[in-house]
Amino acid sequence: MDDEYAKLIRRMNPPRVVIDNDSCKDATIIQVDSVNKHGILLHVVQVLTDLDLVITKAYISSDGGWFMNVFNVIDRSGNKFRDKGVINHIQQTLESDDVSTPSLRGTVGLMSSKEHTSIELTGTERPGLLSEVCAVLTDLHCNVVNAEIWTHNARAAAVVHVTDDSTGCAIEDPKRLATIKARLCSVLKGNNDMRSPKMTLSPPGVTHRERRLHQIMFADRDYVKVDRVQGRAEEKSSRPQVTAVDCSEKDYTVISMRSKDRPKLLFDIICTLTDMQYVVFHGVVHARQMEAYQEYYIRHVDGLPISSEAERERVVQCLEAAIERRASECLELELCAEDRIGLLSDITRIFRENSLSIKRATISSKDGKARDTFYVTDVTGNSVDDMTIDSVRREIGQSLLQVIPNSGSPAKAEEAKTNSCIFGSFFRGKSSQNFKMIKSCSGCPYPLKTM
Structure with a gap:
């Protein structure tokens, strides 16, 4: 009955995908609104990644029963994409009733x-x-x-x-x-x-x-x-930095990641979190100066945040591995x-x-x-x-x-001036005020909805 009720809600509120090439001068904006369902974030990211599109920014919110995402996307040449076939494919696939519908590549x-x-x-x-x-x-x-x-x-x-x-x-x-x-x-x-x-x-x-x-x-x-007895020693500065801390005010675990940027990085992270049975409720992704910053507010599918040091360490290790496998x-x-x-x-x-x-x-x-x-x-x-x-x-x-010419070793990005979370005081104060704060700080052209 729960499954039938979910289908009814989805039919009453079909997914909506807006693709905008006018609001941002250097990226195509893709906004996805849909009834929330476990795995939908991975589905969206997978569709974009399989089209060789690069996600430079993302703003994620899926509290309650609604999923809202805004992506800044470019092609591999660093330009907006305007191909009508690609635009139609994205809209048709993401607005499909079958969330598990795969793209045709890989x-x-x-x-x-x-x-x-x-x-x-x-x-x-x-x-x-x-x-x-x-x-x-x-x-x-x-x-x-x-x-x-x-x-x-x-x-x-x-x-x-x-x-x-x-x-x-x-x-x-x-x-x-x-x-x-x-x-x-x-x-x-x-x-x-x-x-x-x-x-x-x-x-x-x-x-x-x-x-x-x-x-x-x-x-x-x-x-x-x-431990490798022989081989090239990896520089600590090139290793991804992953932390998992508690957000006790709202019972979330906050995952923060900093690593070299590369194609399909976001897919690898979301894929790992999904397969480990974690749900991303809020998130921000930002790539700049060849370096990527990601932050997610997560809970396990049972509704609980990470509850032990052993679990916390395992999540950090698995996310580091997800970043390194393709790097x-x-x-x-x-x-x-x-x-x-x-x-x-x-x-x-x-x-x-x-x-x-x-x-x-x-x-x-x-x-x-x-x-x-x-x-x-x-x-x-x-x-x-x-x-x-x-x-x-x-x-x-x-x-x-x-x-194939290397794009070059990423120039060392400017050190972050603060170790505070990207969301800062996201959960302090009224939700409507916080959504406005994200919009003004991030430059996102779309106002995020409040629940």
Whole structure:
């Protein structure tokens, strides 16, 4: 009955999306008003992120039964977006009755199970691991259609779509799948690893691939810190700063984060909070000078704030991991070539033979073309020297493998002059006064509604 009542309320108050290119000189403003529902914030952020849009500011409020969000959004070139097709897609998707409707990019299980077999892998990170996995798949007559690989805290995870190289269809024979699993688990097993490697078939249905990778690495406890005997020591200044403090006046936990800005940062944070069963009631996101500031007032889905020091520490660790999984000081290499059976195995073998370590990769093929992106370091985790890159490019083909220019190391942002919360005294005084205070301080062109 509760579910039917929620549907009735949603029909009486359908979602409303306003996209404004006039109110702000340097960003498109997207305002989303809707009946509140757990997961709706992630849904909105996911839709925008999958369109390669960058959220530079966000103002979140979902107290009570209503969800209100205002986003400042630009494209990857730093401009407003005016494409009518993109605008219509955003409005149609966000105003849909199905909050779980995924966008069409970066998904697992989007194609029929008859078209590919989706495999999930977890294990210990080490140089050459992806090369070994690709070699096994090639030896077992599996063609990699597309894949996403992440590494973090000495752990590796991947979601891989494969087909039979002779038929081009999904692999369904149980005996053959068992053989693939045994071989891959053997490759994934690391020395002195207390956690067993895993190879599983993806669950049925449509699952966002990057969200699934967050879930896999969270389940693998990659947020637990490890001591590296060798490798590049990370500067403390480059690490994200995450705090969790009590807001006793209104029974919230206040999460504050400061880190280098990068694409999809907001998605990674909201994805993690949602999957950990926390609800964001209020929030502010602001990116400037290559640095991002985020602050959220949260409670667990049971309505309670964080209640113990152990829980607080776990939330901080998990949010740090969410920021770090995709953050990278690696060299970005892009391969564009005619697709063929064994191409990925050959490319990753060349990387391994030249002492390159793949920290993250996105593999895709379409219409006979392979377009793969690799983020690499040397085997110690340091930057790759120019001579090595020249050697790799000569072996693969100068025109096939391109070095993507780095946007540059972010200039060190000006130190914050205060450690106080972005919201300050948000919950002190009457709510209408506080909403006016946010509007005037943040520059948000839309007045936020009071409950």
